[in-house]
Amino acid sequence: MSGRLSGKRVLLTGGVANIGLAILEQFIAEGATVSVVDIDAERGAAVEKRFGGAVKFIRADLSQEAEIKAAISQAAEWMKGIDTLCLNAGIQLSGRLEDFSTGDWDKVFAINVRANFIFVRESVQELRKSGKASVVLMSSLAGKRGAAGLLAYSSSKAAVIGLTTTLAIELARDGIRVNAVCPGWIDTPFNQPVIDFIGGREKQESLVPLVIPLGRQARAEEVAPLFVFLASDESSYVTAQSINVDGGIYN
Structure with a gap:
């Protein structure tokens, strides 16, 4: 790696598994110091041990405003500031419209939108x-196209896109870029709710060549480099963008 994030102080949410862990691995490889905020204490302790002094794990329930504020304070104190927010944490719940509870709707929006x-x-x-x-915020292709069975998730990710563009405009004069x-279809356990909804792994895999022009799902490590680019000074003139990593689905 080339040290593209050397000296960068990053607060990363949801960095202990799936795409978040791939982001963490590439951020560390590129020279960043990272405060990882997540609710999973066991995995958090493991990543802190694995990466030594380059990572501090901070446990927080992102549905609780007070815990978010405390996490930011701890991260800023440990790193002596914050250069990058990488807001990856999210939840996915599936279900038909008439079966989806208001409580589950609120749970999805609390983590996917309100926390950000x-x-x-x-x-x-x-x-x-x-x-x-x-x-850098984590949205989804579902926020642009929608998906049956993912009403709350798709709506929340559409809200993240709106949040991204609005923050980018408001914070531009402060020199803060927001993207x-x-x-799209990424092969991680995070997507199990929608896999279950469409009928299981075999059904999902049968749809892949019909839906994705590149003919396969992505690996988590194929998504992470875009986060590196957007966190780095290489993207100094890029803001207010919602960039797809989808194998050509959205065209």
């Missing part, structure tokens, strides 16, 4: 001091 808003609001003073700050990544 709080993270940016409460970190903005640190980001302003950075001088070259970047915010989103929109993965």
Whole structure:
């Protein structure tokens, strides 16, 4: 690796598994120092041990505003500031419209949208001091196209796209760039709810060549490099974008 993030102080949410772990691995390989915020204490301790002094794990329930604020404070103190917010944490729940509860709808929006808003609001003073700050949010192709059985998830990811463009416009004068990544079909356990909804793994795999022009699902490590680019100074003139990583589905 080339040290593209050397000296960057990153707060990464959801960095202990799936795409988040792939992002963490590539951020560390490129020279960043990372505070990982996640609810999974066991996996969090494992990543902190694995990466030594380059990573600090901070446990937080992102449905709780007070815990988000405390996590930001701990991260900023440990890293002596924050240059990049990488807001990857999310949840996915599936179900038909008439079977989907209001409680589950609120749970999805609390983690996928509300937490991101709080993270940016409460970190903005640190980001302003950075001088070259970047915010990278995790959206989804589902936020652009929608998907049967993913009403709450698709709606929440569409909201993330709206949040991204609005924050980018508002924070541009502060030198803070804001972008989103929109993965398509990525082969990770995170997508199990939609796999179950469409009839299982075999059914999903039968759809892959029909739906994805490249004819396969992506691996998590194929999504992470875009986060590196958007966190780095290489993307200094890129803001307000929601960029697909989808094998050609959205065309």
